[in-house]
Amino acid sequence: MPGNDLTGVFEYIDRNSSRYVEELQHLIRQPSISATGEGVLKCAETVKHSLQEAGIQARLLPTETYPVVYGELKSEKAAKTLLVYTHYDVQPPDPLEKWTAEPFGAEIREGKIIGRGSSDSKGNILAVIKAAEAFMRTSGHAPLNIRFISEGEEEIGSPHLASFVDKQKSLLMADGVFSLDGGVSFSDRIELKFGQRGFLAIELRARTAAVEIHSKYEGIAPSSAWRLLWALGILRSENGMVLVPGFYEGIERPSTADMEFVRRFCGSTLPKEKLLREWGIGDFRGNADPAQALGTVLFEPSANVSGLSSGYTGLGIKTVIPNEAIAKMDWMLVPHQDPDDVFNKIVNHLSQSGFSDIDVKKTAVTEPGKVPCDTDLAQACCRSAQEVYGTEPIMLPINPGYAKSGPWLANRLGIHSGVHNGISGPMPCNQHAPNEFIGIGHFIKGIKYCAAVMEYYSHIEENKRVT
Numbered sequence: 207m208p209g210n211d212l213t214g215v216f217e218y219i220d221r222n223s224s225r226y227v228e229e230l231q232h233l234i235r236q237p238s239i240s241a242t243g244e245g246v247l248k249c250a251e252t253v254k255h256s257l258q259e260a261g262i263q264a265r266l267l268p269t270e271t272y273p274v275v276y277g278e279l280k281s282e283k284a285a286k287t288l289l290v291y292t293h294y295d296v297q298p299p300d301p302l303e304k305w306t307a308e309p310f311g312a313e314i315r316e317g318k319i320i321g322r323g324s325s326d327s328k329g330n331i332l333a334v335i336k337a338a339e340a341f342m343r344t345s346g347h348a349p350l351n352i353r354f355i356s357e358g359e360e361e362i363g364s365p366h367l368a369s370f371v372d373k374q375k376s377l378l379m380a381d382g383v384f385s386l387d388g389g390v391s392f393s394d395r396i397e398l399k400f401g402q403r404g405f406l407a408i409e410l411r412a413r414t415a416a417v418e419i420h421s422k423y424e425g426i427a428p429s430s431a432w433r434l435l436w437a438l439g440i441l442r443s444e445n446g447m448v449l450v451p452g453f454y455e456g457i458e459r460p461s462t463a464d465m466e467f468v469r470r471f472c473g474s475t476l477p478k479e480k481l482l483r484e485w486g487i488g489d490f491r492g493n494a495d496p497a498q499a500l501g502t503v504l505f506e507p508s509a510n511v512s513g514l515s516s517g518y519t520g521l522g523i524k525t526v527i528p529n530e531a532i533a534k535m536d537w538m539l540v541p542h543q544d545p546d547d548v549f550n551k552i553v554n555h556l557s558q559s560g561f562s563d564i565d566v567k568k569t570a571v572t573e574p575g576k577v578p579c580d581t582d583l584a585q586a587c588c589r590s591a592q593e594v595y596g597t598e599p600i601m602l603p604i605n606p607g608y609a610k611s612g613p614w615l616a617n618r619l620g621i622h623s624g625v626h627n628g629i630s631g632p633m634p635c636n637q638h639a640p641n642e643f644i645g646i647g648h649f650i651k652g653i654k655y656c657a658a659v660m661e662y663y664s665h666i667e668e669n670k671r672v673t
Contacts, residue, residue: 211349215340215657223650226336227319229256230649231312233328234321240295240362246272253294253331253356260339262354267374269366272358276377279338279352286664287351288583289380291615292331293360293387296323297638304640318643325630325644326637330386331356333629333649337656349664353380360387363407363570364610371618378615382583382623384659385612388637389630390648393474396591396599396655398584399626403504404539404574405608406548410434411565415529418517427527431516434531437561441535441552442509446491450555453507453548458541460505463579464603468504471600472496476503484634504604508538534569538608545571577613579603581623582666589666590658594651599627629655 219226233256238249250266250273257264257277266273275294299309299322307313312321319329334354341348355378357367371378391397414428442448460468476496482489490499516531518524537552539545549568556564578584579601591599605611605626616624629652636642 211661212658214344215661216654218340218344219336219650219653219657222336222340226332226650226653227314227646230324230329230332230644231314231319231321233332234312234319234324235310237310238295238323238358239298240272240359241298243272246295246358249294250275250356250358256332256335257354260335261342262335262338262352264354267370269357269359269370271366274358274370275354275356277352277354279342279348279354281348281351283347284350284664286382287353287380288660288663289353289355289378289383289615289619289621290334291383291385291387291612292334292354292356293327293358294331294356295358295361296326296328297361299640301640306641309640314646317646319646319649320641320643322642324642325389325635326642327360327387327628327630329630329644329649329652330388330628333652334386334656336653337660340653340657341660349661351380352660353378360609363405363572365570367610368618371615375619378619380619380621382581382663383612383616383619383621383625384583384587384663385609385615385624385626386628386656387609387611387626388607388628389633389635389644390595390628391474391600392477392480392633393600394595394631394633395474395597396587396595396627396629397475397602398587398591398599399602399605399611399613400579400584400624401541401576401604401613402572402574402611402626403507403604403606403608404541404543404545405570405572406537406539406545406568407570408535408537408549408552409567409569410437410533410535411567412437412531412563413529413565415527418529419527421525421527424527429527430531431528434514434516434533434564437556437564438511438533440555440559440561446508448507448509450548450551452551456542457507460501460603464505465501467579467601467603468500469497471602472500474600475602476500503606504602505540507540507543510536510538512536539574540604541574541576543574545573572608572610572614573617575614575617576603577616577624578622583623583625583663586659586663586666587625587627589662590655594655594658
């Protein structure tokens with residue numbers, strides 16, 4: 207049972223759950239594809255309106271592209287301020303032919319709302335807004351001061367978030383940062399993440415001729431496809447080791463406490479047999495067990511080729527030597543790796559290995575980082591998860607992903623306390639894939655979880671250790 211201060215709030219949430227679902231459907235039906243710009247500005251206005259309807263002062267703050275939606279809720283009795291981060295943009299819905307419902311139709315089937323952005327991350331946006339609304343409508347005030355930001359570039363790497371945060375630092379300062387994106391674990395438990403891997407996205411381009419050449423001249427004409435493949439081959443070994451000199455210098459190795467979290471939560475975070483079935487593969491690389499696999503995902507940097515394009519790939523045959531080839535790569539980094547430094551090392555390695563003709567362009571970066579796992583905000587999240595979900599949360603010192611989330615914002619702003627989590631489920635929710643969905647029960651439970659975090663964080667003592 208919730209504490210006395212939350213009983214009325216939870217009852218209000220239950221009474222209004224049907225309205226909340228309708229409002230989430232409305233938000234999902236508004237496209238906000240940051241990759242193309244479709245509907246993004248209109249969606250920002252929709253989120254602003256949702257904040258205002260909940261009793262939160264809201265406005266749009268400009269960036270170089272799409273605005274950040276800013277909201278502020280002041281509480282006369284509060285001593286603490288919580289900065290809440292979400293994002294309102296979504297991935298493109300392609301491939302459209304794989305959807306069994308309209309991508310922006312927000313159709314309800316079997317207790318799930320189907321639609322692009324339902325779980326990533328419009329359910330999270332409304333969960334935290336409606337949590338604040340529940341306090342305002344039941345008691346007339348929030349338990350603490352809350353500052354909301356929702357950006358429109360997360361799905362394209364948040365290229366302007368850092369400059370926005372630096373410019374608006376005084377507006378964003380808080381005691382803790384609480385970011386909501388994605389969902390619960392595969393075992394339906396809240397996952398608390400206290401850091402993020404870094405990210406470096408690059409594009410490599412090989413140009414070997416002014417035009418495509420008939421393949422009968424392959425013996426005497428250069429091929430951009432082969433040229434790019436040879437260049438990629440000097441960046442990473444077959445077993446996954448990065449071959450760029452100096453790439454691993456100075457990286458932070460996991461602590462004893464980090465590895466204890468891995469051993470404690472690996473089965474829930476990386477359910478091996480389930481993932482092997484869903485991915486359609488025979489085993490993790492290197493036959494890794496769940497603890498080894500999670501340790502690799504959290505603490506080891508990596509180099510991935512996410513896309514290759516060259517020549518003719520349509521039906522039938524076209525006998526040409528490609529004159530241009532493109533590869534897109536994403537590099538996952540760990541604490542104490544600087545994305546700009548890694549980029550320079552990649553360029554130097556290619557040049558010194560005879561591939562100075564390969565054009566390398568940096569397209570996105572996120573700095574890696576960590577915050578403590580034993581703060582008052584962490585304690586509030588643990589208590590809230592236990593109360594709402596009936597089980598302890600999973601605690602991970604690093605987010606396997608690279609989003610500029612709560613810990614990143616805390617590092618950027620110089621704030622001691624930050625956490626990243628999400629309420630969507632049941633996982634995997636088809637995030638970034640056709641037929642994305644959020645369970646209605648997970649959405650309503652997520653509202654209660656956000657309300658509990660607000661309540662408990664408002665008065666819990668700092669430095670109360672999480673066990």
